[in-house]
Amino acid sequence: MSPTRKPGAASDHGPPDAASPWLFPGPLPAGRPARHRDPALPEAVLLDRDGTLVEDVPYNGDPERVRPLPGAGPALAALRGRGIAVGVVSNQSGVARGLLTRRRLVRVQQRIESLLGPFGVWAVCPHAPADGCGCRKPAPGLVLAACGVLGADPRRTVVIGDIGADVEAALAAGAQGILVPTAATLPRETAAAPRSAPDLESAVGLLLGRSATVGPRP
């Protein structure tokens, strides 16, 4: 990740741009692993951050409080090992609420990358729910922006997240969604998800064609 490389908008102290997500592109194409050519695999997998990759600590700006969820490391390694681009799509309304600065957000992202490896893009919505932006999940903006950076077709992209908004954002962008429920997931969100899995490794196993336990359907 390179936080100084043309992020979407705003300084550390100014308000976030009214309409645009913050984009933090990953390594340059020359530094990326070769992209697979298997039509059965997604081109990209976009992961929600809080409650999916790491424990959900509301408005966290402290790298020391980053705790990867069990299975996140192996799941990401499996995706990267198959040449699938990985990115993060994350609502961070703490920025708009004045609880989180861009600098602290980036420090947390760097800590996550130090623990879980590099991502091809971080697409972050810094807005509040009432701002009316097009990027806050369940709107499709983060997913579409991340696909743009990765050069991935949204129709061949999968979003994995822990709440209904993650899946809804995927579907609104023309992508697929997989729900990995946590204690924060509402029963109606689990019921509405087209696909679900009990944990991140199982979700990735579904994508890679390995046997995995699919979560309960209504």
Ligand SMILES: [Mg+2]
């Ligand atoms: Mg989440």
